[in-house]
Amino acid sequence: MSPPRPRGGAGGPDGPPGKRAREGDGRVDMKQVADLAGVAMSSVSRVLSGHPDVSDDMRQRVTAAAKQLGYEGPNMLAAMLRTGATRTIGFVIGDISNPLMAEIALGAEVTLREAGYTMMLVNSLGEAQRDASQIQLLQQRRVDGLLLSVTDETSEDTASALARAGIPAVLIDRDLPALPAASAVLSDHAAGITAAMEHLIGLGHRRIALIAGAPHVRPTRERIAAAEAAAEANPGVLCQVRPGAYTQKHGADTTLELLASGRAPTAIIAGGNQILVGVLSALRHRQRRIPRDVSLVTCDEVPLAEFLSPPLATIRRDPREMGATAARLLLSRLAGAAPQASILPTWFATADSCAEPRSPLNDTTPSRSSA
Amino acid sequence: MSPPRPRGGAGGPDGPPGKRAREGDGRVDMKQVADLAGVAMSSVSRVLSGHPDVSDDMRQRVTAAAKQLGYEGPNMLAAMLRTGATRTIGFVIGDISNPLMAEIALGAEVTLREAGYTMMLVNSLGEAQRDASQIQLLQQRRVDGLLLSVTDETSEDTASALARAGIPAVLIDRDLPALPAASAVLSDHAAGITAAMEHLIGLGHRRIALIAGAPHVRPTRERIAAAEAAAEANPGVLCQVRPGAYTQKHGADTTLELLASGRAPTAIIAGGNQILVGVLSALRHRQRRIPRDVSLVTCDEVPLAEFLSPPLATIRRDPREMGATAARLLLSRLAGAAPQASILPTWFATADSCAEPRSPLNDTTPSRSSA
DNA sequence: GTGAAAGCGCTAACAG
DNA sequence: CTGTTAGCGCTTTCAC
Numbered sequence: 001m002s003p004p005r006p007r008g009g010a011g012g013p014d015g016p017p018g019k020r021a022r023e024g025d026g027r028v029d030m031k032q033v034a035d036l037a038g039v040a041m042s043s044v045s046r047v048l049s050g051h052p053d054v055s056d057d058m059r060q061r062v063t064a065a066a067k068q069l070g071y072e073g074p075n076m077l078a079a080m081l082r083t084g085a086t087r088t089i090g091f092v093i094g095d096i097s098n099p100l101m102a103e104i105a106l107g108a109e110v111t112l113r114e115a116g117y118t119m120m121l122v123n124s125l126g127e128a129q130r131d132a133s134q135i136q137l138l139q140q141r142r143v144d145g146l147l148l149s150v151t152d153e154t155s156e157d158t159a160s161a162l163a164r165a166g167i168p169a170v171l172i173d174r175d176l177p178a179l180p181a182a183s184a185v186l187s188d189h190a191a192g193i194t195a196a197m198e199h200l201i202g203l204g205h206r207r208i209a210l211i212a213g214a215p216h217v218r219p220t221r222e223r224i225a226a227a228e229a230a231a232e233a234n235p236g237v238l239c240q241v242r243p244g245a246y247t248q249k250h251g252a253d254t255t256l257e258l259l260a261s262g263r264a265p266t267a268i269i270a271g272g273n274q275i276l277v278g279v280l281s282a283l284r285h286r287q288r289r290i291p292r293d294v295s296l297v298t299c300d301e302v303p304l305a306e307f308l309s310p311p312l313a314t315i316r317r318d319p320r321e322m323g324a325t326a327a328r329l330l331l332s333r334l335a336g337a338a339p340q341a342s343i344l345p346t347w348f349a350t351a352d353s354c355a356e357p358r359s360p361l362n363d364t365t366p367s368r369s370s371a
Numbered sequence: 372m373s374p375p376r377p378r379g380g381a382g383g384p385d386g387p388p389g390k391r392a393r394e395g396d397g398r399v400d401m402k403q404v405a406d407l408a409g410v411a412m413s414s415v416s417r418v419l420s421g422h423p424d425v426s427d428d429m430r431q432r433v434t435a436a437a438k439q440l441g442y443e444g445p446n447m448l449a450a451m452l453r454t455g456a457t458r459t460i461g462f463v464i465g466d467i468s469n470p471l472m473a474e475i476a477l478g479a480e481v482t483l484r485e486a487g488y489t490m491m492l493v494n495s496l497g498e499a500q501r502d503a504s505q506i507q508l509l510q511q512r513r514v515d516g517l518l519l520s521v522t523d524e525t526s527e528d529t530a531s532a533l534a535r536a537g538i539p540a541v542l543i544d545r546d547l548p549a550l551p552a553a554s555a556v557l558s559d560h561a562a563g564i565t566a567a568m569e570h571l572i573g574l575g576h577r578r579i580a581l582i583a584g585a586p587h588v589r590p591t592r593e594r595i596a597a598a599e600a601a602a603e604a605n606p607g608v609l610c611q612v613r614p615g616a617y618t619q620k621h622g623a624d625t626t627l628e629l630l631a632s633g634r635a636p637t638a639i640i641a642g643g644n645q646i647l648v649g650v651l652s653a654l655r656h657r658q659r660r661i662p663r664d665v666s667l668v669t670c671d672e673v674p675l676a677e678f679l680s681p682p683l684a685t686i687r688r689d690p691r692e693m694g695a696t697a698a699r700l701l702l703s704r705l706a707g708a709a710p711q712a713s714i715l716p717t718w719f720a721t722a723d724s725c726a727e728p729r730s731p732l733n734d735t736t737p738s739r740s741s742a
Numbered sequence: 743g744t745g746a747a748a749g750c751g752c753t754a755a756c757a758g
Numbered sequence: 759c760t761g762t763t764a765g766c767g768c769t770t771t772c773a774c
Contacts, residue, residue, distance in 0.1 A: 029767060040745040045769060053743055077452040077513055078767035081750050086448070088491075088512075095477065097691075099674070102473040106466065109494055118512060120459075121492040123480055141459075141489060142448055273674065280678045303470070303644065304675040307651045320468075400751060411761045416753060424759055449751035452766050 028071045037065035048074060080142070089330060090120045090138030090167075091147040092131055098246075098273060100300050100319050101149065104172060107323025108147055115331050117144070124151055126214075126246075132157035139165035145330045150174055152216045170330040172322065175218045183329040183339040185322050189222035190229075192315035192346030193269070196297045197230035197239075199313075199348060200267045203356045205295065207238045209265035211254045211279060213246035213272050223271055223299070240265055251278020252285075259286050266357035267295035269315075273302050276312075291355035297348075310352030317346040399442045408436035419445060451513070460701060461491045461509030461538075462518040463502055465617075469644060471671050471690050472520065475543060478694025479518055486702050488515070495522055497585075497617075503528035510536035516701045521545055523587045541701040543693065546589045554700040554710040556693050560590055561597035563686035563717030564640070567668045568601035568610075570684075570719065571638045574727045576666065578609045580636035582625045582650060584617035584643050594642055594670070611636055622649020623656075630657050637728035638666035640686075644673050647683075662726035668719075681723030688717040 030048075034041040039062065046054050047062040065071075080086045089112055093101050109119045120143060124130040131150045135158065138146060146169040150158055159178035162169065171184040193210075200208055210227045212220045224241050231239035240258065244250035251270060255278065258265055270276040276298045283290065290296050290310060297313045298305065305312045325342050333339060401419075405412040410432065417425050418433040436442075451457045460483055464472050480490045491514060495501040502521045506529065509517060517540040521529055530549030533540065542555040564581075571579055581598045583591045595612050602610035611629065615621035622641060626649065629636055641647040647669045654661065661667050661681060668684045669676065676683045696713050704710060 031767080041767090042746080042769075043744060046744085049769085055743060058743075073511060074769090075452075075513075075767050076511055077448065077455075077457070078750090079769075081446075081448045081452045081752090082767080082769050084448075084750080096467065096480070097470065097473045097477045099468065099470055099473070102468045102470070105492070106468045106494055109467070109492060110496070113493065118491050118493070118508065120489050121476070121480060122484065122489065123477055125481075137489065140444060140447055142446075277674065277678075280675075284678070302674060303648060304651075304673060304679065307648075307655070307679055308675060309680050402751080412751090413753075413762080414760060417760085420753085426759060429760080445753090446751050449766090450753075452768090453751080453753050455766080 027075075028069045030071075030074060033062065033065045033069055033071050036069060037061045045074075084142070086142050086144055087117050088120055088141070088143045089117050089145045089147060089327075090122065090135075090141070090143040091149075092122055092124055092134050092138070093149050094126055094151055094246075095123055096121065099302060100273060103319035104149070104323035104326070107320035107325075108327040109323075111324040111327035112331070115327075117331070119147075126151050128152040128155040128158060131155065132161040135161040135165055139167060143167060145169065145334055147172060147326050147330060148174060148176075150176070150217075151214070153177065153218065154216045168330065168333045170326045170333070172326050173218050175221075181339050183333055184341045185326045185329060186341055186343045187219065187222075187317050187322065187346050188343050189219055189315075189346055190226035192299070192317070192348050193223050193226035194230050195348035196269060196313070196315055197227055199350055200295060200297070200354060201230070201234050201237055203267075203295070203354060205265075205267040205357050206236055207240065207263060207265045208267045208269065209240040209242065209254075209258050210269045211251055211258075211271055211275050212241060212243040213250075213275060215243045219299075220271065223269075227269070238263070246272045246274050248274045248278040248281075251275035252282040253278070255279045255282035256286065259283075259288065265294065267297070267354070270296065270298040272299055276302065290353050292358065295355055295357070296353040308353075313349065313351040313354045315346055315348050317344060398446075399440045401442075401445060404433065404436045404440055404442050407440060408432045416445070455513070457513050457515055458488050459491055459512070459514045460488050460516045460518060460698075461493065461506075461512070461514040462520075463493055463495055463505050463509070464520050465497055465522055466494055467492065469617075470673060471644060474690035475520070475694035475697070478691035478696075479698040480694075482695040482698035483702070486698075488702070490518075497522050499523040499526040499529060502526065503532040506532040506536055510538060514538060516540065516705055518543060518697050518701060519545060519547075521547070521588075522585070524548065524589065525587045539701065539704045541697045541704070543697050544589050546592075552710050554704055555712045556697045556700060557712055557714045558590065558593075558688050558693065558717050559714050560593035560686075560717055561600075563670070563688070563719050564594050564597035565601050566719035567640060567684070567686055568598055570721055571666060571668070571725060572601070572605050572608055574638075574666070574725060576636075576638040576728050577607055578611065578634060578636045579638045579640065580611040580613065580625075580629050581640045582622055582629075582642055582646050583612060583614040584621075584646060586614045590670075591642065594640075598640070609634070617643045617645050619645045619649040619652075622646035623653040624649070626650045626653035627657065630654075630659065636665065638668070638725070641667065641669040643670055647673065661724050663729065666726055666728070667724040679724075684720065684722040684725045686717055686719050688715060 030041050030044050034044045043058055044062050047059050096102055112119050122134040124134055128151045146167050148169050149172040153174055153176050162179060169182050171182050173187050212224055214220060220243055227239050231237045242254045268279060270279045288294050299315045301314055301316050322344055401412050401415050405415045414429055415433050418430050467473055467476060483490050493505040495505055499522045517538050519540050520543040524545055524547050533550060540553050542553050544558050583595055585591060591614055598610050602608045613625045639650060641650045659665050670686045672685055672687050693715055
């Protein structure tokens with residue numbers, strides 16, 4: 001904060017040999033350590049950075065001087081400017097308040113921290129525009145790498161921001177056409193959806209709705225593809241796919257619409273936390289009971305789901321591990337390795353929210369009369 | 372990354388007048404803009420930083436040159452080194468996977484971002500040691516300010532790390548004896564707890580347990596104080612206070628212990644998200660029904676609570692606003708204002724999880740036999 | 743194995 | 759209003 005003051009006239013190497021006591025901002029710098037130890041700054045730098053070609057004597061003198069002065073280590077800002085490496089990773093996340101995302105961020109942060117990196121977290125709040133501007137921001141801050149869970153894989157802005165930035169990136173459950181060679185951690189959504197569909201079909205369901213999230217992100221696409229494939233593999237099964245948004249509103253509106261239709265589903269798969277809340281409130285509003293009137297499966301674990309009555313069948317994965325894996329992938333890229341993708345499993349855990357449909361061939365009568 | 376190469380002999384102002392094409396790392400720097408515009412670097416700096424004393428002509432020439440070269444703005448690393456300000460805020464959080472914390476972080480990040488600051492997020496995972504080391508880390512990274520939600524207000528390590536760092540800080544629902552003059556956002560826990568206690572007492576409860584969290588943080592202390600005060604104000608009411616940890620295990624263990632005692636409570640207040648999960652599983656395990664066998668209140672909203680049966684009475688607050696307020700407080704401190712505290716409300720929203728105790732004077736019989 | 747020198751790219755006196 | 763100058767504190771050739 002304090003403006004740099006020009007020092008008298010002693011600019012050259014002819015400075016006075018005694019130790020200069022600078023009252024600057026109280027912080028000890030490397031030069032002071034060098035002076036006290038009677039060695040060159042470069043030697044101090046070598047010792048501190050663990051350079052191999054340093055004599056034991058040198059190492060000791062420098063260490064002692066540093067300790068004596070209470071030196072707190074190199075000014076990272078100066079080191080960053082000099083080397084261009086910030087040991088900082090930028091994480092562009094949709095919304096940290098989503099528990100799934102929060103777990104991913106936690107896993108990533110802990111892993112990065114262990115490797116000496118710090119994470120800058122920026123939320124894009126589901127706005128593709130913001131993804132791009134956050135990427136640009138992080139580029140300006142010279143982050144060494146990027147962890148990306150963008151809002152819209154097809155956004156031109158995002159693609160060009162990424163291209164301009166030219167920073168190693170790891171995609172988190174995203175598939176950017178513009179960045180075909182990027183590293184990525186991917187969930188095997190198909191496995192979970194397929195298992196859930198087969199379970200429901202096995203119970204006798206023939207009309208199954210998938211209320212999916214925002215269209216231009218990988219989880220939505222993968223889930224839809226898997227659900228449709230499962231339906232096609234089982235003649236007579238109708239899969240009603242409804243992409244839209246990862247919001248409570250989409251969950252609620254779509255559920256109401258489905259219930260009101262002549263072909264109401266006997267089972268619903270909610271494609272995310274928020275969607276689930278909407279589905280539950282719509283079902284309650286229409287007084288449909290689970291699983292008597294409709295069976296329910298949700299994607300991604302959410303804290304209290306096990307205490308709902310009935311407990312919810314859930315397609316699970318390990319988000320913290322996803323974050324840790326993403327971090328590892330990025331670290332290995334920064335260490336020079338080639339980009340690579342890592343696929344993590346999802347699995348279906350059934351529960352009492354899934355049961356046989358009341359009347360497999362004719363189950364349009366609700367539990368109570370409705371509009 | 373590329374090592375700096377000494378430039379021939381052209382060090383002084385007598386450099387060749389033509390534009391020098393540096394193939395460095397492809398990035399345009401301010402000097403190139405200055406050269407192309409035929410002005411001094413300092414003028415470019417002034418224009419770019421919006422300095423008032425700049426002629427229109429100058430502004431235009433610089434702007435044009437910058438655009439022509441595709442200049443991406445000042446190298447923030449250099450600016451940071453020079454000015455000492457990083458426009459970065461460090462957030463030491465217990466655990467971002469806690470939805471309450473995540474909301475706070477989101478509120479803070481969005482507000483900081485609007486003010487041109489970026490947030491570094493570090494988790495301390497409930498270990499006081501880590502709080503201290505994270506603070507030190509952030510200090511080394513020269514953050515301009517700190518947002519703190521530390522694990523243990525009494526930790527010596529944290530106190531000394533903070534003292535050494537000497538960085539403006541805003542406490543988030545914490546009260547550090549070591550930092551009496553810090554800014555803080557505080558929740559008025561007493562209001563919510565008092566309202567809940569009075570409601571329970573009004574229903575006829577005489578033995579109310581508060582399963583509180585970790586002992587050395589403000590929310591725990593405030594809640595305990597308010598609960599005890601409410602009990603004392605109502606003769607005949609026994610308040611069973613059980614501090615411990617913000618964990619599922621503490622919630623479960625304590626609930627089991629309370630249920631097994633001769634003086635089992637007729638109402639329980641769970642002091643946090645995680646504790647709630649423990650309480651619910653213990654109650655389920657012992658086959659106690661809510662609210663028939665025990666009434667339940669929880670602190671801090673959690674996504675699916677409204678869909679539990681019965682819906683949970685909850686002491687609420689607005690965590691996103693807390694984060695935003697913390698950010699504002701920090702920004703105003705950085706702008707030179709004196710430290711100040713901001714108190715945000717909490718309120719009690721009752722629900723069917725609270726009812727009259729079955730038999731106010733003798734209600735030790737569980738719904739079903741138990742061990 | 744160690745030291746001297748040269749900047750990284752920018753900002754802010756200060757002088758004109 | 760604009761240019762010159764002097765570094766911020768460190769790392770890294772390069773020569774010895």
